[in-house]
Amino acid sequence: MQTVDLFVKQKQAARYKKGYPLVHREDVLNADVHQNEGSIFHLRDKRHQFLAKGYIGIQNKGIGWVLSDKQNEKIDFGFFKQKIEQACRKREKLYNDPNTTAFRVFNGEGDGIGGLTIDYFSGYYLINWYSEGIYSFKERVILALDALGEYKAIYQKKRFDTNGKYIDDDDFVKGERSEFPIIIKENGMNYAVYLNDGAMVGIFLDQREVRRVIRDKYAKGKNVLNTFSYTGAFSIAAAVGGALKTTSVDLAKRSKGKTIEQFSVNGIDFEQQDIIVMDVFDYFNYARRKDLKFDLVILDPPSFARSKKHTFRAAKDYPALIKDTVAITEKNGIIVASTNNATFGMKRFRQFVDKAFKEMNTRYDILEAYTLPEDFKISPHYPEGNYLKVLIIQVTG
Structure with missing residues (x-):
């Protein structure tokens, strides 16, 4: 896919250089240039100096997310695998806690990929996609989850459409379909959870x-x-x-x-x-x-x-x-x-x-x-x- 150059207004260039991850439409001089969701962009200042690299993903917050400050870094399967594995290592204590079996595995820009969250529910993964742009990387994200090891199934929520609302679609992705509810533990308390019943899961x-x-x-x-x-x-x-x-x-x-x-x-x-x-x-x-x-x-x-x-x-x-x-x-x-x-x-x-x-x-x-x-x-x-x-x-x- 062709890389798009997005040129940032000079006043905003410094914050992107410091690591601000969300690209706002009003910060970009050529925001209306034709671009496909999921396209990789290079963010540049008015002098064409490279600032950051990311993907186009239209949501109510902005037009895309920064993924890297390295111009030559490839946004491929290896990139997603590394980010998701790093995130899981940081949650190792929760994975090993028998009294809490539901938690967030991947939290968007906090773990390096804005527009994407992944939750864990007692052996099941739930992916939340917040734009068509991030959804275009679906295969890479699922392969990265596969590389983590065994799970029961993957479900998903598409939290985007032309009005920015949840898309009521089949939430099952792969694995073994569950009978719902599944009962998760949180600090020793039980909660009934539905991964296949609309935008919300129950907790x-x-x-x-x-x-x-x-x-x-x-x-x-x-x-x-x-x-x-x-x-x-x-x-x-x-x-x-x-x-x-x-x-x-x-x-x-x-x-x-x-x-x-x-x-x-x-x-x-x-x-x-x-x-x-x-x-x-x-x-x-x-x-x-x-x-x-x-x-x-x-x-x-x-x-x-x-x-x-x-x-x-x-x-x-x-x-x-x-x-x-x-x-x-x-x-x-x-x-x-x-x-x-x-x-x-x-x-x-x-x-x-x-x-x-x-x-x-x-x-x-x-x-x-x-x-x-x-x-x-x-x-x-x-x-x-x-x-x-x-x-x-x-x-x-």
Whole structure:
């Protein structure tokens, strides 16, 4: 395939030379030159000096990813094999941990190939492709996984189309098709996972350490509310940790059956828990009317959510969400506030919390802060990749 030259505006040339991995359309002088997804490009400054080498992959973040600072490095099977083997060696401790059998094996630009992630689920690999460009290297990536040794099967998620959405396709790639769910372990807890059922699998692996700390430090003897609960993963951690009761609230109808399943695979009587299908914002109003209070409230909303009556944008509406939560949290209660919005950092997130508490005339302490776990490796040149921000807050008065 022919190599394309992309010329970077002089102001932006320095950051690419330092290792910034994502090529933004607005940084490139000839961004509209005809190029095929998956084409290899040489990034050059206005004086035609070589800066970096990468591939064209159109996604909402940019038009391609840098792969190498060496002009003559071949982007062949050997390149992919080396990157994936290096990534797996860094996760050796997780591969050998019998209490955790699901984790991220390859984390995009953090492991040297933006637009590609690979997760491991108890013997199964799940590849996430984020552009047609990276998908064009599919054969090389699969051969690299083959070279690692035995696995049960490979599944995939194509997270791209003309609208940047998930492509609902056959997710099976090779190996032996599984009967789902498969039961994975995370810090000794069980979770039911589906690799063949749409865009989501049933658990967000990046919250592993947060679930552990909820179980080990904050749940015992507590009345727990888990909002935007999805399949109830945080509720499981709280229940295993000795919560008096958990209440899981999510608008999606299928969340109830999924949450019941997660309790069941842990041997927990789901009928002793509350699992409610309702708009979270309506539930806040309901809880205030009924004067319900919780000792521990978990907030992990999507970056953007819309229901019939409410629209939530994390970058704008998180302070209001905190205020709603404070109103139904007991004094000395705990709020676990989380966001995966990559458009702002931890400093601004802390400001959201401070703004909300000041407007509520309520005091608080931040007890702990979490970002991505070690298997979600990030590039030091790409801080936006460290998207997860979690604050554990105590309401003090």
